[in-house]
Every structure is written in structure tokens, then in C-alpha cells.
Amino acid sequence: MKDFELNGRVAIVTGGNGGIGLGMARGLAAAGASVVVAARNAAKNAAAVSELDLLGAHAVALEVDVRDETSCRRMVEQTVERFGRLDILVNNAGTNVRKQPEDYSLAEWRELIDTNLTSAFLCSNAAYPAMKKGGGGKIINIGSIMSIFGAAFTAPYAASKGGIVQMGRAMACAWGKDNIQVNCILPGWIDTDLTQRARRDIEGLHERVLARTPARRWGTPADLAGIAVFLASPASDFVTGTAIPVDGGYSVQG
Numbered sequence: 001m002k003d004f005e006l007n008g009r010v011a012i013v014t015g016g017n018g019g020i021g022l023g024m025a026r027g028l029a030a031a032g033a034s035v036v037v038a039a040r041n042a043a044k045n046a047a048a049v050s051e052l053d054l055l056g057a058h059a060v061a062l063e064v065d066v067r068d069e070t071s072c073r074r075m076v077e078q079t080v081e082r083f084g085r086l087d088i089l090v091n092n093a094g095t096n097v098r099k100q101p102e103d104y105s106l107a108e109w110r111e112l113i114d115t116n117l118t119s120a121f122l123c124s125n126a127a128y129p130a131m132k133k134g135g136g137g138k139i140i141n142i143g144s145i146m147s148i149f150g151a152a153f154t155a156p157y158a159a160s161k162g163g164i165v166q167m168g169r170a171m172a173c174a175w176g177k178d179n180i181q182v183n184c185i186l187p188g189w190i191d192t193d194l195t196q197r198a199r200r201d202i203e204g205l206h207e208r209v210l211a212r213t214p215a216r217r218w219g220t221p222a223d224l225a226g227i228a229v230f231l232a233s234p235a236s237d238f239v240t241g242t243a244i245p246v247d248g249g250y251s252v253q254g
Helices: 019-030 040-053 069-085 107-133 157-178 193-201 205-212 223-234
Strands: 010-014 033-038 061-062 088-091 135-143 180-187 243-246
Touching: 010 019, 010 069, 010 107, 019 033, 019 088, 019 135, 019 223, 033 040, 033 069, 033 243, 040 061, 061 069, 069 107, 088 223, 107 135, 107 157, 107 180, 135 157, 135 223, 135 243, 157 180, 180 223, 193 205, 223 243
Parallel strands: 010 033, 010 088, 033 061, 088 135, 135 180, 180 243
Antiparallel strands: none
8 A cells, every 4th residue: 555655745735724625634644744734814724734733744834825926936935945845736725606607797707717726827837846856746636526517606616627627637748747747636515614605505405416416415525535645646646637526426427
């Protein structure tokens, strides 16, 4: 099982202070990685680091605005200063606003695209020199089943999540020569604060998700830990440019 070990590896998880970000951070930490929790909320960052510390991980928090190029570059610089290297970047930071397409403002469109897609571009570009210098790395982008499906209330969100898959494929082609693998995880309906709000806002959503999902349940943040470890580890060294659903079978239903 040494191919799945992350001892000595250093990971940044943006938006790693809650939800699926924290679920993946737990998995990386349990596999032996040092973890940088990068997000804007200092109190949530501190709570996440305390939880990772209980797993025996070496974890630190950085306050980062992933929509800002300077902040992203500083995040990478501080990580390398602290740990001497950067091996893994999980581009997880994201948000959503659920409306009909005609009801979005341009400001809301830009907020969603910048937070979900532009941030992954900025963080990946900031991480590239450090990974190349270190002999390689792993970039894990977080898409969504809305990368491959449509829904009436997700126009800018779906655009951002479709874009992150295609951006990752382009980066995989460009950076394969540098031993950097770029892959995407497509979470399905995962039980987090964001989706709990969706269930309150969208009548019948809970029942429709259960009816379509062969696993007959919503996912949990822990369901993302294993795939994150696989894509961050040497076990996936010949896997790049992929987009892997983690959705309990939701996406295979006709």
C-alpha cells in the first residue's frame, strides 16, 4: 500500500475548513500529508487545523482570497517557506447562488465564475513553478455533477464547473512533461451546509436525489477522502486529465 502513502508530501486544500474540503483534508492528513488549510474564515480555519492535529497531522492555516492573484501566489510562497515544498493542490474553494437564469445579475455571475473557476486557474498557475522545481505534483480540481448535467437553477455554477473540467484537461496536456498530473473530482449530492440550504430552497430536492441515486443516500464529506488520496498519491501517477464522478451512481442513471 506504499503507493497510497503521502508521508513527506505537502498539500494545500483551498476551502479546506469545512464541507468536502475538510473531508478531503482529513483523508490527506490520515495518509501522512502535511496540510495547509487555505480559506478566508480565520475561525473556521483554526477549528479545521485543530481537528487535523487530532489525526496526528502537521496542519497549518492560511487566510487566502483565492480570487486574488497576489493572495494565491503568497499562499504558495508561505507554504514553501514553511514546509520546503509543495506536492498537492486541491482547488476546492467554491460557492453557489441558485436562481433561474434570467434572475442572475452580472455581479452574481462574475462572483461565481471568479470563485469557482478563476480561483483554480490562479492557484494552479501559482503552484506550477514550485511543483516543477520539486520534480512533479498533483493538482486536483473540484467540479460537480453539474459539470455534465444541466439544472434550471445552476447556470453560472454549471458554467464554472464545466469550465474547470476542460481547463484541467488543458493543464494536464501542458504539464504532463513536468510530471504534474491534473485531475478533477465531480461530487454528486453531498450533505454539506451548502446543500442543506438547497434542500430548504428547492421543494422536493431531497426526494428526487434519493430516487435517482442507486446508493439511496446523500454523500458525506468522508466519501471524498479516498478519491482525494488516490489522486494525490503515486498510485495515480499515470492518471491525468480525468473527471471522476463521486455521486453514488447518480450520473449513470438514464
